[in-house]
Amino acid sequence: MVDQKDVIAFLKENDGQASLDEISEGLRIAKYGPESAYAIMQSLKSSGVVDRKGEMWVLTAEAETLAAEDVTEERMVTAVKGEGEPTSDVDKIVQAMARTLATAMKEAQEPADEWELATRPMITEIERKEKTLSSFILRPSSAKEAKKTLIGLSTGTFIDYMFFTPEGKTLGGLPIGGQFALTGLPGAGKSILAEEIAVSVSSAGKKVLYTTAEDTWQSSTPRFDLQSRMKQKADYLKKDWSKIQENLFVLDTVMHPELRNWNIFAETYRYVIEKENIDLAIIDSVTVLESYRGALKYRVMELARHNQMRGVTCIYVNQRSREAWDTYEMAGGIGLAHNLDGTIIIDYGRVYWQDQQTDLEVKRGEFVRIARVLDCRMCDFKRDRIAIEITKEGLVRPIKRSQKTTK
Structure with a gap:
């Protein structure tokens, strides 16, 4: 799921500014609604990370203070490991479990919410799929062919x-x-x-x-x-x-x-x-x-x-x-x-x-x-x-x- 750090990274790649449409299409998220581009931008604005200038959303100096790296794995392993080397087989097992869990948490992606699933196909470019999409459209047959006996x-x-x-x-x-x-x-x-x-x-x-x-x-x-x-x-x-x-x-x-x-x-x-x-x-x-x-x-x-x-x-x-x-x-x-x-x-x-x-x-x-x-x-x-x-x-x-x- 797209979060604030993804949006900030996207803005940095686009000279620090982008319109709501560009953010929505570039990150493939809904324009409005829960977890949408607009909701994320409003949250960033309230934190002073971005500012709105007309149709553009612009990064402010505060954006540089946000860390882009995930330290979850390091914190979890450190908390379990403590100081020094593991002293028993139990400690080794616990540390291994902690690393596995941390890796899983880092790699796992949250499922897309229902709003995103519903809105995604409504904002895609359909012109390029004309041949495929048109094959799904049926038209009535002739009167003779359409008539059947029950x-x-x-x-x-x-x-x-x-x-x-x-x-x-x-x-x-x-x-x-x-x-x-x-x-x-x-x-x-x-x-x-x-x-x-x-x-x-x-x-x-x-x-x-x-x-x-x-x-x-x-x-x-x-x-x-x-x-x-x-x-x-x-x-x-x-x-x-x-x-x-x-x-x-x-x-x-x-x-x-x-x-x-x-x-x-x-x-x-x-x-x-x-x-x-x-x-x-x-x-x-x-x-x-x-x-x-x-x-x-x-x-x-x-x-x-x-x-x-x-x-x-x-x-x-x-x-x-x-x-x-x-x-x-x-x-x-x-x-x-x-x-x-x-x-x-x-x-x-x-x-x-x-x-x-x-x-x-x-x-x-x-x-x-x-x-x-x-x-x-x-x-x-x-x-x-x-x-x-x-x-x-x-x-x-x-x-x-x-x-x-x-x-």
Whole structure:
């Protein structure tokens, strides 16, 4: 970070004077704001080091009294060393540590403050970068090329009836290429629904990539594992298991914990997506991507970007971050929802609000499970809450389909 000594040295190199613009551009710091050229010059002026003459800032005689050398290392080593040579191994170790720390302090640079990071690209010369910068600018295609038909990817579940075409007709699936969060409280039925979607879509001949982070795909123990439960669903739904074998691909982060490393996971994910031309990806759940606080949002953003470029529809199963239900609250924060194309909630709780009572046709205080589309930037959608249940066969089903046309 630029400090007063850097500014003084710059002024000396320029015959003892420079304008604020020259200082800002020469030292590549913001002109105004915290730690800016103006703030430093005002501080130097109050100390009598510089004076302002019109647009120029001029060094005064007081500037010569400021030492430009850093004596931090010498002071630290002297303080530890004292008089004479080290008398023990402990003294030698302490002195070595002091020298290392002093060197690190001398060489380390403070991170640029947010103001500087924000203002730096706003004061650079852009004319010399015209060729590079112009390549980032897009223009609308011809009317014929720009027009596309909205197409749905059928999930084989009630979700297909929750999205609409511009004409108000049922889309019959998720908008192809859409990136959707599927969120709710633990035990609401998110994973059960995701499993059914994987079974239905793969049995219909579409390529599906299923990432499991909380349940092993295949176990050599008597455990009723994920594969066994999907086979049970396929049998009940009368789906062809050989088709599912052909089209379903699984990343098991329980069996292969190496996949919890972001680099390995991202490369494996890309490999399957690109090699097998995956149509639908399901990640259950995205918390496997969060190796440290704040990582989840950016990693989901990158996966969503890759999926969009490849035309892959994706469902990101996520957990509710608070006990409140029927809301946007989810792990990764509301910013995660903004990065995706839509949010579907599978949730449960007690009904208290009037709009909940109206949609679900239940009395205040009753316990219900619901499905609801909170938002979708790609198309229109059903705004009513739908009452659902988890059947004895392990499927999520609407208790009754609403005949309302409210959207």
